[in-house]
Amino acid sequence: MDTETNTATEAATESRDDTDSFTKVKSKKSQKRKREQEAADMDTEGPGASKRPQFPPISGDKLRGPDEMRKIAVPAHRYTPLKENWLKIFTPIVENLQLQVRFNLKTRNVEIKTCKETQDIASLTKAADFVKAFVLGFQVEDALALIRLDELFLESFDVTDVKPLKGDHLSRAIGRIAGKGGKTKFTIENVTKTRIVLADTKVHILGSFQNIKMARTAVCNLILGSPPSKVYGNIRVVASRAAERF
Amino acid sequence: MASGDVWSVLEECVKKINVITTHPENFLSLQDGAAVDFTSLTKTLYDLLKAKEPADYKGSPLVQLVVDSFDEEQIWQELELQNTAVLKHFKNKVDEALTDETLAVLEEKMEEENCDEDEGAAEDEEEELHQQSEKMSEGELEDHTDEDSDIDFDVDALEMREKQRKELPGKSSKMKGLPSEVDDKFFKLSEMESFLDDMDKQEGKENEDENEINYFQDLPSDDDDDLDLEMISTKKKIAGKSSRNLKYKDYFDAVEGTAAEDDNQSDRDDDSVGDEMEDGDEEDDSAGEEEEDNEDEHVNQAKASLKKVTFDLSGDEDSEGEDLEDIFGGSSSAKSESKSSFEKRQEKMSEKIEELEKAALAGKSWQLSGEVTAQTRPENSMLEEDVEFEQTSRMAPAITEEITLQLEDIIKQRIKDQAFDDVVRKEKPKEEVFEYKKRLTLDHEKSKQSLAEIYEQEYLKQTQQKTEEEENPSHVEIQKLMDTLFLKLDTLSNFHFTPKPPVPEVKVVSNLPSITMEEVAPVSASDATLLAPEEIKEKNKAGDKLGDTEKTSTDRKRERRLKKKVKHFKIKEKEKRQKLKEASKARENKKPSKAEVTENLKKLTKGGKATILKDEGKDKALRSSQAFFSQLQDQVKSQIKSAKEQSSKKKKHKEVSASKLKL
Numbered sequence: 001m002d003t004e005t006n007t008a009t010e011a012a013t014e015s016r017d018d019t020d021s022f023t024k025v026k027s028k029k030s031q032k033r034k035r036e037q038e039a040a041d042m043d044t045e046g047p048g049a050s051k052r053p054q055f056p057p058i059s060g061d062k063l064r065g066p067d068e069m070r071k072i073a074v075p076a077h078r079y080t081p082l083k084e085n086w087l088k089i090f091t092p093i094v095e096n097l098q099l100q101v102r103f104n105l106k107t108r109n110v111e112i113k114t115c116k117e118t119q120d121i122a123s124l125t126k127a128a129d130f131v132k133a134f135v136l137g138f139q140v141e142d143a144l145a146l147i148r149l150d151e152l153f154l155e156s157f158d159v160t161d162v163k164p165l166k167g168d169h170l171s172r173a174i175g176r177i178a179g180k181g182g183k184t185k186f187t188i189e190n191v192t193k194t195r196i197v198l199a200d201t202k203v204h205i206l207g208s209f210q211n212i213k214m215a216r217t218a219v220c221n222l223i224l225g226s227p228p229s230k231v232y233g234n235i236r237v238v239a240s241r242a243a244e245r246f
Numbered sequence: 247m248a249s250g251d252v253w254s255v256l257e258e259c260v261k262k263i264n265v266i267t268t269h270p271e272n273f274l275s276l277q278d279g280a281a282v283d284f285t286s287l288t289k290t291l292y293d294l295l296k297a298k299e300p301a302d303y304k305g306s307p308l309v310q311l312v313v314d315s316f317d318e319e320q321i322w323q324e325l326e327l328q329n330t331a332v333l334k335h336f337k338n339k340v341d342e343a344l345t346d347e348t349l350a351v352l353e354e355k356m357e358e359e360n361c362d363e364d365e366g367a368a369e370d371e372e373e374e375l376h377q378q379s380e381k382m383s384e385g386e387l388e389d390h391t392d393e394d395s396d397i398d399f400d401v402d403a404l405e406m407r408e409k410q411r412k413e414l415p416g417k418s419s420k421m422k423g424l425p426s427e428v429d430d431k432f433f434k435l436s437e438m439e440s441f442l443d444d445m446d447k448q449e450g451k452e453n454e455d456e457n458e459i460n461y462f463q464d465l466p467s468d469d470d471d472d473l474d475l476e477m478i479s480t481k482k483k484i485a486g487k488s489s490r491n492l493k494y495k496d497y498f499d500a501v502e503g504t505a506a507e508d509d510n511q512s513d514r515d516d517d518s519v520g521d522e523m524e525d526g527d528e529e530d531d532s533a534g535e536e537e538e539d540n541e542d543e544h545v546n547q548a549k550a551s552l553k554k555v556t557f558d559l560s561g562d563e564d565s566e567g568e569d570l571e572d573i574f575g576g577s578s579s580a581k582s583e584s585k586s587s588f589e590k591r592q593e594k595m596s597e598k599i600e601e602l603e604k605a606a607l608a609g610k611s612w613q614l615s616g617e618v619t620a621q622t623r624p625e626n627s628m629l630e631e632d633v634e635f636e637q638t639s640r641m642a643p644a645i646t647e648e649i650t651l652q653l654e655d656i657i658k659q660r661i662k663d664q665a666f667d668d669v670v671r672k673e674k675p676k677e678e679v680f681e682y683k684k685r686l687t688l689d690h691e692k693s694k695q696s697l698a699e700i701y702e703q704e705y706l707k708q709t710q711q712k713t714e715e716e717e718n719p720s721h722v723e724i725q726k727l728m729d730t731l732f733l734k735l736d737t738l739s740n741f742h743f744t745p746k747p748p749v750p751e752v753k754v755v756s757n758l759p760s761i762t763m764e765e766v767a768p769v770s771a772s773d774a775t776l777l778a779p780e781e782i783k784e785k786n787k788a789g790d791k792l793g794d795t796e797k798t799s800t801d802r803k804r805e806r807r808l809k810k811k812v813k814h815f816k817i818k819e820k821e822k823r824q825k826l827k828e829a830s831k832a833r834e835n836k837k838p839s840k841a842e843v844t845e846n847l848k849k850l851t852k853g854g855k856a857t858i859l860k861d862e863g864k865d866k867a868l869r870s871s872q873a874f875f876s877q878l879q880d881q882v883k884s885q886i887k888s889a890k891e892q893s894s895k896k897k898k899h900k901e902v903s904a905s906k907l908k909l
Contacts, residue, residue, distance in 0.1 A: 141696030148698050183690040190689040193704075195697050206697065232688055 061116070068121070070128040071109040078135050079108070088140045089131065092147055097123035101131075110135075129154065136204050137197040146206070155212050156204045162223045170201065176222045177203070184228045188218045191235045214238050255294055259287050285321070289313045292328075306331055 074082055082089070082103070093101045098117040103110050112127050126147050133143035133154055146152050159165065165173050177198055178185050185196050192214040194207030205215050218235050222228065266280050273280075292311035306327035313321060343349060428435050585593075612623045613631065643649065660666065693700070736744055755777065792801060850856040 139696060141698060145696065145698035145701055149701055152697075152701075179690075182692065186692050187688050187690050190693050193697070193700055208701075236688070 064114075064116075064118075064121075067114045068124055069111060069113045070124060071104075071107075071111050072128060072131045072135055074103075074108050074110060074135050078137070082110075082134070085134070085140045089134060092144060093127045093130070096147065097127050099124060099127050101127070133206060137199055138195055138204070138206055142195045142206060149208075151208050152206065153209060153212060154204065154206050155216065156202060157216075159201045159203065159223055162220050165223075173223045173225075174198065174201070176225075176228065177219055179228060184222065184231070187228075187232060188215055188235060191232075191239045192218070210242060214242070252294060252298060255290065259291060262287060285313050288321070288325075292325075 086103070090101050093099050093112065098115070098119065100113040100115045101110065110131050112124060112131065114121065114124055118124070130143050130146045133146055134140060136154075136156070146154070159170065159173055159177075163173070176184070179187070185198060188194070189196055192207065192211045194205055194211045194215045196215060196219070197204040197206075203219055205212050205219070207215065214235060217238075218231050221231050221234065262283065266283060289311045293309075296309050306324070308324055308327060311321070311324055316324075612618050612627070695703070733746065797805075847858065851858060
């Protein structure tokens with residue numbers, strides 16, 4: 001409170017000095033304002049004689065509310081990769097986004113919290129998305145793109161969503177998506193500039209909106225039964241068209 | 247003496263009246279003094295009349311007109327007593343006069359008139375004047391304007407008639423003048439000409455009269471006693487002349503001067519009769535108050551009816567009518583000469599009004615009646631019309647000398663500059679599959695760069711492209727030259743060897759066995775080539791080639807279709823080429839070559855429509871024409887035989903059937 005008053009008076013004096021130094025002709029209006037300001041300075045606690053309430057600008061500290069927190073659950077099979085890449089995970093979060101992150105061993109959750117130093121409240125969501133992507137199965141470097149770029153999204157869907165498959169058909173569909181040694185998946189990734197994670201029946205695609213669409217179409221075609229060569233051809237055409245546009 | 251007294255009294259009355267009526271405009275307002283004078287005048291006249299009345303005169307019992315403290319209405323009633331009594335008497339007298347056979351046509355009547363005038367001149371005059379004064383007084387007691395006009399007209403009519411009487415002899419003398427060669431006992435040229443002129447005038451007037459309907463004309467009704475009287479009188483007049491007594495002059499016009507005189511006299515008689523009639527009318531009218539207003543029309547009608555009656559019944563339509571018309575024409579012509587400017591203006595106005603009315607009532611012309619098609623307007627009428635319409639499209643430029651000169655200048659300049667607007671042929675960029683693939687190679691391996699790096703690179707590329715485009719090609723050249731120069735300088739100046747900086751080279755990979763490229767000495771022979779087989783020859787779109795046993799029905803069908811398509815295409819090409827050939831070599835080789843001929847034959851026989859006749863080894867026999875014809879004959883005979891047999895067979899069948907039927 002005192003600091004506020006001091007700063008207000010300082011501001012008033014500063015303004016006064018400025019006016020004194022620059023303007024030689026003193027208009028009545030300016031004099032009136034000065035008087036008002038003085039009056040305001042005198043009565044800092046209550047509203048006083050002035051009609052409009054004077055609020056000095058508030059610093060960022062006051063603006064932020066209580067600290068927010070996000071929790072991301074980590075499944076067992078990702079536990080070890082998390083441990084291995086922990087450094088790479090928390091470094092960008094803490095240093096670039098100014099967030100507090102920890103791994104709760106009891107709940108097996110990665111907890112991210114804002115603190116005093118966080119400038120942007122949206123960074124919390126970014127960090128959460130980044131950790132989530134890693135937990136889903138993406139590489140740290142690929143997931144890092146989520147922090148760096150705004151327009152990247154993460155889409156997940158199930159193979160059975162596209163076509164109700166059971167048993168061997170399902171397995172075959174998954175095999176088609178993957179290809180020999182992951183060939184098909186990599187091809188799609190390279191052409192559409194996305195990252196695909198194939199976890200049993202779930203498919204996760206990371207990338208920009210247009211690219212996700214392309215990749216999704218390709219994957220769906222594979223699920224529906226078209227041969228990879230055909231899918232390659234289609235992706236190629238679409239990708240070239242997209243590339244021409246930009 | 248008595249008459250002299252009467253005369254003096256009358257003179258005094260007349261003088262008084264003249265004095266009072268010098269300024270008729272005074273009568274627009276009430277004139278009490280004049281009224282008193284007039285009443286006194288009436289009284290004096292009435293008393294005079296009563297004094298001079300004969301004993302057996304059936305008048306009113308009143309000896310004197312009582313005026314003192316009597317209302318106008320009461321004075322009127324007194325007068326009416328006198329008038330009604332007298333009216334009857336006069337009527338009877340007139341009837342008697344008409345029915346009197348002793349009274350002849352003109353002369354005697356004239357004499358009578360004269361006698362009457364002499365004897366009862368005072369009376370007549372008295373009566374006339376009395377009537378006139380009465381009328382005038384009555385008129386003044388009532389409305390002034392209407393009666394004055396009527397009275398004026400009557401006076402005018404009387405004057406006119408007097409004039410006419412005077413004119414008659416004059417006219418007759420004029421008509422007799424100018425004897426011509428063509429004149430005959432019956433015919434006079436001058437008469438004919440004058441007749442024609444009058445008829446033209448009449449026609450002009452009749453045209454006016456015929457078109458106009460005189461709304462204010464009083465049509466004859468049954469209640470008019472006067473008209474009946476006239477009719478009766480006219481009938482009586484002509485009835486009096488029995489058919490035996492009708493003479494030449496009643497029918498025909500004057501042959502010579504003497505006859506004309508008689509006619510004129512008869513005309514005069516007619517007129518006089520008419521005048522007498524009209525006098526009688528006037529008297530009756532004066533007695534009857536109601537008919538005063540209609541007097542104008544009556545007089546006119548009397549004349550008109552008289553005219554008509556003489557036309558129809560006498561039979562001398564042309565002559566008598568013409569004479570009458572002459573008279574009245576003369577009167578009207580006299581009127582036209584003396585028409586005032588106002589009258590002329592009025593005439594013009596009325597003509598204009600007529601025209602406008604005609605135009606307004608008539609239907610609109612096609613130009614003014616909305617949408618018009620070719621059927622509703624006359625032929626080629628649009629050609630004479632000036633039609634205004636907006637043209638939305640630009641007009642074609644009018645070709646003038648200037649414009650052509652300008653164009654030619656432009657053309658010349660273009661030719662000099664060699665700047666023709668030729669159409670550039672567009673070529674579809676045919677992309678080799680190979681090249682296309684190279685552009686977008688499918689990397690089947692996991693990408694070495696992370697997603698973030700990929701996007702980073704993309705972003706950088708986008709931003710850097712802008713900066714790269716701004717580079718000037720000249721700058722690039724300069725840079726290159728400088729580099730080479732500095733490199734040379736460096737090599738010269740440096741003590742230590744500095745190798746050339748690596749420059750990106752275009753690597754050309756040739757399809758040769760790799761072993762040959764990498765090693766000079768052929769250590770081993772290998773067929774492995776640098777290029778993948780797919781890069782040498784494009785893989786078939788359809789997939790691997792299938793053997794006959796491996797093919798499914800769809801595959802087979804697909805192949806067949808493809809084959810057919812290809813074949814069809816080839817044939818079309820061939821045909822085209824053939825046509826071109828023929829077109830080009832049309833004049834050179836009229837005879838087709840053997841190959842072409844055989845081909846044509848094949849084509850024709852293929853369809854099965856034409857068959858090639860093959861001779862069956864009878865060539866030798868056909869060397870001579872005789873042999874040929876004999877063979878032909880044999881063939882024909884055989885054919886006929888076969889045909890006959892067939893027909894006979896048919897007939898047999900028919901006979902069988904026919905017999906069956908009969909049975």
